[in-house]
Amino acid sequence: MNIAAVRKFGSFFTIFVGYMKKVILILLLAAAGQMALAQESQKTPEQREKEFYEAIEAQVNRLTEQLELSDWQVFYVDSILTHDYRAMQDEFTTMSAAKYANSDLFYDVQDKWMEKMYQAMHKVFDEEQWAKYLKGGAAREKKQRDKRAAKKGRL
Numbered sequence: 001m002n003i004a005a006v007r008k009f010g011s012f013f014t015i016f017v018g019y020m021k022k023v024i025l026i027l028l029l030a031a032a033g034q035m036a037l038a039q040e041s042q043k044t045p046e047q048r049e050k051e052f053y054e055a056i057e058a059q060v061n062r063l064t065e066q067l068e069l070s071d072w073q074v075f076y077v078d079s080i081l082t083h084d085y086r087a088m089q090d091e092f093t094t095m096s097a098a099k100y101a102n103s104d105l106f107y108d109v110q111d112k113w114m115e116k117m118y119q120a121m122h123k124v125f126d127e128e129q130w131a132k133y134l135k136g137g138a139a140r141e142k143k144q145r146d147k148r149a150a151k152k153g154r155l
Helices: 003-041 045-067 071-097 103-124 127-151
Strands: none
Touching: 045 071, 045 127, 071 103, 103 127
16 A cells, blocks of 8 residues: 555545544534423423523522612512513413414514513612613613514514
């Protein structure tokens, strides 16, 4: 065997191994995704409900800590998040049941409810809290929502 043939084979082998690594990674990620979906579908409605309220509680606690909310503000933030996330979840469920396949429609629903939460929070927070809230990521999310709306010609 000459050196040129060995180099050619080595190059082919390197490319093949790299390709196989990618295939194996994709297969592992797909399997992990399937396992996650299977675990999610095995949850009882009570477990899903509990996780829903735990997620809201975690977000309320984070905002309370970051923004130093008073008791009445905590009440309103909790109420806003609970209502709006539940309404968004209900719309998603309705759309899924109706077999909507266009992901843009789901983003539209999410943007609608996130905008409602944004506007409601603005009414609850004072100036200093609002500035911290915006710096905490709300301004970036608002900008992204506005950008998507402008792209669709609705702004």
